[in-house]
Amino acid sequence: xxxxxxxxxxxxxxxxxxxxVMVINVLWQVFTRFILEDPSSFTDELARYxxxxxxxxxxxxxxxxxxxxxxxxxxTRLKKEGQVRLKRIANSIIILFCFxxxxxxxxxxxxxxxxxxxxxxxxxxxxxxxxxxxxISGILIIFYKVSDILSKQL
Numbered sequence: 001x002x003x004x005x006x007x008x009x010x011x012x013x014x015x016x017x018x019x020x021v022m023v024i025n026v027l028w029q030v031f032t033r034f035i036l037e038d039p040s041s042f043t044d045e046l047a048r049y050x051x052x053x054x055x056x057x058x059x060x061x062x063x064x065x066x067x068x069x070x071x072x073x074x075x076t077r078l079k080k081e082g083q084v085r086l087k088r089i090a091n092s093i094i095i096l097f098c099f100x101x102x103x104x105x106x107x108x109x110x111x112x113x114x115x116x117x118x119x120x121x122x123x124x125x126x127x128x129x130x131x132x133x134x135x136i137s138g139i140l141i142i143f144y145k146v147s148d149i150l151s152k153q154l
Contacts, residue, residue, distance in 0.1 A: 004064070004147050011061050011140065015054060022050040045122040053133045060137040063094075064144035091145040098145075102138025109134065 029043035062068050075083045114128035 004144070007140070007143070008061070008064055011057065011064070015057055015061060018050055018054045018057070022047055022054065025050065042122045045120055049120070049123075049130050052130060056133045056137045057140075060140035060144070063141045066148070088149055091149050095142050095145045098138040098141045102141070103135045106131065106134030106138055 025043050025046050029040055029047070032043070033039040059068075075086055078086060109131050110128045113131055114126060118127040119125065120127060120130070
C-alpha cells in the first residue's frame with residue numbers, strides 16, 4: 001500500500017475517533033446539564049478543542065482526497081496542458097502558504113504558548129497541544145500537494 005493511502009487511512013481513522021469522542025462528550029454534557037442538573041465543568045472546553053482538531057485535520061484530509069471546494073471557471077476554458085500547468089501553479093501556491101502560514105506560523109504559536117506555559121482553564125492541558133494541530137495539518141497538506149505534483153494526477 002502506497003504511503004499516501006496509508007496516511008489517508010490513518011488520518012481518516014483519527015478523524016473518526018475525534019468525532020466519536022466529541023459526540024460522546026457533548027452527549028455527556030447534555031446528560032449532566034438536563035438530567036443531573038449539574039453540568040460537567042470540562043465538556044464545553046473539550047468540545048471546543050476537539051472541534052478545532054477535527055476542522056483543521058479535516059481540511060488536510062479533504063485536501064488529500066482532492067475534495068476541496070474549487071472554482072473551475074478558468075481551468076475548463078484551457079486545454080489539457082494548460083489545466084495541468086494551472087493546477088501545478090495552484091498546488092505550488094498552496095504549498096508555499098501552508099509552509100509559511102501553517103508550518104512556520106503554527107510552530108511559532110506552539111513554541112510561544114509552550115514557553116509562556118499557557119494552560120486551558122478547565123482541562124489544565126498545555127494550549128501548545130491544542131495548537132499543535134496547525135503545523136501537523138500544514139505538513140500533511142504539503143505532503144499531499146507535493147504528491148499530487150509528482151504523481152501527475154492533476
